[in-house]
Amino acid sequence: MYWLEKDQVVKLTGKLARDYALFGPRRDEVSGQVIFDRLDEPGRLDLQAAIPYNPPKFVLFPHYEEILKYRYQKQTRKVTIEKIDKLQPKALVGLRSCDLTGILCLDRFFLGQEFVDEFYLEHRKKLFLISSTCVRPFPQCFCVCTDSGPAAREGFDLDLTFTGEGYLVLVGSKKGQKLVEELQLKTAGPEAAALRKKMVDESVSSFDSFALENKAWISRATNRLTTGFVKPEVWEYIGHQCFECGACSFVCPTCSCFNVEDVNDNDGHTDRVRTWDSCSFEGYTRMAGDHNPRKPVEDRRNKRFFCKLSYSQSKKYLRPGCVGCGRCARVCPGDIGLPNVVTYIRREVTGE
Amino acid sequence: MENKLVPIITVPEAATVTEIRDEIDEVKTFFFTFDRPEIEEAFRIRSGQFIMGTVFGAGEFAVSLPFSPESDRKHISVRRVGKVTAALHELQPGDKIGIRGPFGNGFPFEEIKGKNMVYVAGGIGLIPLRSSIVHVLQHRQEFGRVILVYGARSSKDLMYKESIRDWKATSGFETYFTIDRPEPGWNGEVGFVNQLVARIDLPVENTVAFVCGPPVMFNSVIKELKIKGIKEQNIYSTLERHMKCGIGKCQHCAIGRTLVCVDGPVYTYKQIKTLGEQI
Numbered sequence: 001m002y003w004l005e006k007d008q009v010v011k012l013t014g015k016l017a018r019d020y021a022l023f024g025p026r027r028d029e030v031s032g033q034v035i036f037d038r039l040d041e042p043g044r045l046d047l048q049a050a051i052p053y054n055p056p057k058f059v060l061f062p063h064y065e066e067i068l069k070y071r072y073q074k075q076t077r078k079v080t081i082e083k084i085d086k087l088q089p090k091a092l093v094g095l096r097s098c099d100l101t102g103i104l105c106l107d108r109f110f111l112g113q114e115f116v117d118e119f120y121l122e123h124r125k126k127l128f129l130i131s132s133t134c135v136r137p138f139p140q141c142f143c144v145c146t147d148s149g150p151a152a153r154e155g156f157d158l159d160l161t162f163t164g165e166g167y168l169v170l171v172g173s174k175k176g177q178k179l180v181e182e183l184q185l186k187t188a189g190p191e192a193a194a195l196r197k198k199m200v201d202e203s204v205s206s207f208d209s210f211a212l213e214n215k216a217w218i219s220r221a222t223n224r225l226t227t228g229f230v231k232p233e234v235w236e237y238i239g240h241q242c243f244e245c246g247a248c249s250f251v252c253p254t255c256s257c258f259n260v261e262d263v264n265d266n267d268g269h270t271d272r273v274r275t276w277d278s279c280s281f282e283g284y285t286r287m288a289g290d291h292n293p294r295k296p297v298e299d300r301r302n303k304r305f306f307c308k309l310s311y312s313q314s315k316k317y318l319r320p321g322c323v324g325c326g327r328c329a330r331v332c333p334g335d336i337g338l339p340n341v342v343t344y345i346r347r348e349v350t351g352e
Numbered sequence: 353m354e355n356k357l358v359p360i361i362t363v364p365e366a367a368t369v370t371e372i373r374d375e376i377d378e379v380k381t382f383f384f385t386f387d388r389p390e391i392e393e394a395f396r397i398r399s400g401q402f403i404m405g406t407v408f409g410a411g412e413f414a415v416s417l418p419f420s421p422e423s424d425r426k427h428i429s430v431r432r433v434g435k436v437t438a439a440l441h442e443l444q445p446g447d448k449i450g451i452r453g454p455f456g457n458g459f460p461f462e463e464i465k466g467k468n469m470v471y472v473a474g475g476i477g478l479i480p481l482r483s484s485i486v487h488v489l490q491h492r493q494e495f496g497r498v499i500l501v502y503g504a505r506s507s508k509d510l511m512y513k514e515s516i517r518d519w520k521a522t523s524g525f526e527t528y529f530t531i532d533r534p535e536p537g538w539n540g541e542v543g544f545v546n547q548l549v550a551r552i553d554l555p556v557e558n559t560v561a562f563v564c565g566p567p568v569m570f571n572s573v574i575k576e577l578k579i580k581g582i583k584e585q586n587i588y589s590t591l592e593r594h595m596k597c598g599i600g601k602c603q604h605c606a607i608g609r610t611l612v613c614v615d616g617p618v619y620t621y622k623q624i625k626t627l628g629e630q631i
Contacts, residue, residue, distance in 0.1 A: 068363060072408035072448060079366045079408060079448045114614055115599035118362050228628065257603045260596040262411040270409050277602070284604060287594045288413075288434030291567070293607075293630045303606070311609040 001192040002169040002185040004160065009167070012183060013042035013093060020091035020128055023059050025049045036099075047094045047162065051138045051325065055253035056092055056099050057106060060123040061276075067119050067260075068272035083118075089126035095156070097149035098141075098325040100131045102253025104155045105323070108316045109256060119274070128175060133161040133196070135203050137211040140326030142339060144207050145216045148323040151200040161196050168196050214326045214339035218309060221342040222320065225310040230345055232298075238305075238341055239298025241334035246278030248304065248328035248337065254321050257284075279303045305341050358394065361599055364406045364450025365391050369443055375429055376509050379476060380441055381418075383427040384449060397421050398458030399483040400590055400618045403428070404598045406450030410439035414595040416480035416617070417454060418512075420487045429479045429511070455598040456617045459484050459562070459588065468496035468555040470582075472573050474545050474565025475504050478511045480590045480617070481564050486515075489522050497555055503530040503545030503569070507538050528552055546572035549580075556581040563589045563621075567631045574621055587621040591631065 004012065016022060017039075024045040025034050036052035039045055070081040095103075110120035131152035134141070143149030152159050157176035161168040168188055171177050224230050249255040259277040262270050277284060280300055286292040294300045308321035315321065322338050329337025336344075371383040386392040402416045405428065413436045415428050432441045443449070469488055471481050488495050500519070504510045510529065519525050530541035530548045541548050546569065554577075561582050563573050570589065577587055593605035593612045605612035608627030610619075624631065 070408060070450075074447075077368075077446060077448055079450075081363055081366070081450065083363050110601060113600055115361060115601070117599070117601050256601070258596070258601070259604075260412065260602065262406075262409065264409055274596075274602075277604070279603070279606075285594050287592065288437060289431075293567075293593070299630070306609075307606075314609045 001188040001196070002171070002180050003188040003192070004167040004169050004183075004185055006166050008183070008185070009045070009047065010043065012179075013039075013045055015179070015183065016091040016093065016128060017042045020089045020126075022091050022093065023056065024093040025052045045093055047132060047160070051096055051098075051134075051141070053327070053330075054251060055102055055325065055327065056095060057102060057253055057256070059090055059092060060103065060106060060120055060127075061110075061256060061258075064273060064275050065119065066271045066273050069269055070272070071269050073268075085122075086119075087122050087125060089128070090123070091128035091130070093130045093132075094160075095129060095131045095152075096134055096325075097131060097152040098143045098146075098323040099253050100129065100152050100155055101143075101148035101319070101323045102325075103129070105254040105315075105317045105319070105321060106256055108318060109254075112316045128179075129156045130158045130160060131156040133159065133200060133203070135162060135199050137203060137207050138326075139211060139213045140330055141207070141211040141324060142214045142216050142326055143324035144204055144211075145218055146320055146322050146324035148319070150203040151196075161199055163195065163199070168192050170196070214329050214337070216322070216324070216339040216342040217346060218320055218322065218342060221305075221345045222309045224345050225306055230302075231348060234344055234348055235298040235302040238336050238344060239296065239301040241336045242280060242297055242301045243333050244280050244282065244297060244300075245333065246280050247331040247333075249278035249280065250276055251327040251331050253323050253325060253327075254308070254317070279307070301336075305338070305345075308338060309342075359454055360391070360452045362452070364404075364412075364452050366448050367451050369445055369447050369449060372443070372445055375511055376476075378433075379429060379431045379511065381427050381429045382440070382443070382449070383425050384451070385426065386451070387448075395426070395454075397454040397483075399461070399487050400458035400480065401454040401456045402480075402598075402613075402617060403451055403453035403455065404595070405440070406452075407436050407439045407443070408448060408450065411436040412450075412452075412596070413437055413440070414592075414598065414613075416483075416590065416592075418479050418482035420483050420490060422487070422490065424483075424486055429476070429482075431476055452598060455613050457615065459618050461487070464560045465494050466496065466558075468559040469498045470554055470559060470561040470577075471498075471500045471502075472545060472549060472561060472563045472565075472577075473500070473502045474569035474573075475509060476511055477563075477565030477569070478502060481562055482512060482515065484562060485519065489519055489525060492522060492524060496558060497526065498524060499526040499528070499554065501528045501530075501545060501549055501552065503532075503548060503565075505532050507531055507535055544572065545569060546576050549573055549576040554580055554582075560586045560588060563587060570631055584622040584625065585620050588618055589621065589624065590617045591619060591624075592617070 022039045026044045034049040110117040134150040156172040159170040285294040312321045367384040373381040596602040600614040
């Protein structure tokens with residue numbers, strides 16, 4: 001393990017910014033909101049800020065992404081199609097372990113199946129990931145229930161733990177090792193590993209006093225979902241509370257459904273774009289000719305929870321699809337974020 | 353028997369529409385050849401697979417492949433039903449389309465060799481079954497009885513009349529046709545296809561059934577086949593869903609834990625039942 005002085009963070013980000021586009025949490029000056037964002041100035045990185053309202057998935061899986069460009073000349077019947085090359089090295093600094101776990105889920109889903117998603121792969125190829133231990137949880141957090149925090153265990157190039165004085169730096173890859181050497185970081189003392197463990201343990205224990213908004217006994221819900229023991233009334237109750245806004249999908253670190261559309265430019269080109277989509281929308285499964293196999297809202301709404309808690313096996317996540325960040329619970333106007341739904345399933349709440 | 357399949361995954365390959373045929377009302381058949389000879393040469397499919405077609409300037413559509421994996425002209429048959437298929441119907445011979453694929457699992461011919469084949473189709477549900485029928489007739493001696501039970505709203509709505517005429521000339525191909533309401537000049541059966549299935553003599557042992565048609569027809573036909581004693585794992589169907597990517601990523605075509613584009617579109621009724629969703 002290595003040691004990074006507080007004032008060396010600027011050096012670290014400055015160095016990364018030379019080779020990578022820099023992303024990380026920053027505090028918005030006007031709203032005070034913490035946003036995981038592109039950082040044009042490395043100095044705007046705020047490693048002490050709260051959990052960002054948005055997950056970092058947009059870096060690898062943008063909201064709106066042009067994937068192909070083509071031109072078809074009707075008169076000459078000439079067609080040219082080009083794939084858009086967008087390989088840009090990116091560094092994500094200050095990833096919370098829930099969000100890092102989300103990226104690992106997306107990796108396994110997009111890259112680890114029969115087909116590899118070429119566009120995701122392009123984004124993923126040159127990525128530098130620096131995670132950051134949550135030494136104290138936030139009110140919305142429940143990563144201890146989903147086995148995805150409060151500290152990262154895998155998938156990072158470097159991992160930071162803030163001790164109050166500075167950062168303990170854990171190296172997770174050769175790339176990370178190289179950067180540590182270039183920055184000439186001091187080796188942390190022999191007590192460093194024990195100190196990190198103590199801080200993580202204390203963070204886990206403090207969930208009872210700080211992370212009070214959400215709890216989710218996921219394994220029980222997974223069991224009930226997988227064995228098909230959730231009554232239709234429970235889904236109807238949950239479905240009736242859904243506003244069909246899609247916000248839960250958009251703030252979820254692992255939601256990755258997308259739509260594809262061809263958008264005609266004024267200059268005769270067409271862009272094939274892919275955009276985020278959500279299984280809560282009625283149009284999601286509606287076919288041409290208006291047949292919709294999932295028309296009632298409860299038929300659609302339950303799919304998100306099946307997807308997160310029961311289908312993770314077929315998605316190759318190697319873990320539940322929920323990473324315990326609590327964002328869906330924060331944004332849901334109908335109060336059916338994942339933790340609440342897990343509770344409804346456990347208690348079979350049907351409306352009392 | 354299978355050739356190695358390397359689908360076109362991301363960037364559509366340009367193809368030229370060589371001929372367009374009016375099939376039935378609102379349904380046209382588009383014959384095509386790939387512009388690049390090496391793709392034309394290498395493009396192989398399995399019966400039951402589908403492609404993602406691009407109408408340039410309008411978008412992509414998923415469509416099943418009606419042609420046989422061997423010695424058959426490449427074509428698709430498409431009903432004008434939405435924005436993209438309406439644009440497709442406007443095309444003229446010589447126009448270009450884009451093709452990605454083929455995708456999906458296809459019918460498991462290795463497992464069903466030697467069995468009796470019962471095809472039950474409703475309306476344009478014959479399109480996805482056509483490939484399999486042609487394939488089976490091309491290898492007629494490898495299968496038992498081969499039966500087609502085909503129903504449509506009216507005689508004008510029966511697809512592939514020319515192909516059916518050719519198939520009937522093949523020895524040992526039994527056909528039954530029905531239309532919903534009586535028509536002058538129609539000497540065949542009248543009524544829904546499930547009623548016809550109930551009436552006719554179908555083999556049960558060593559038999560696989562293929563069912564494709566609108567959801568109502570699908571459910572009622574399955575019921576009749578089960579009454580006859582055909583087992584759920586021997587009833588195959590090919591399902592249709594809203595699709596965007598074809599490679600298991602966009603997830604629009606999810607049915608339960610499966611994705612129609614990679615785990616389907618061919619499912620047994622036994623599988624369909626466990627997925628917990630409407631058809």
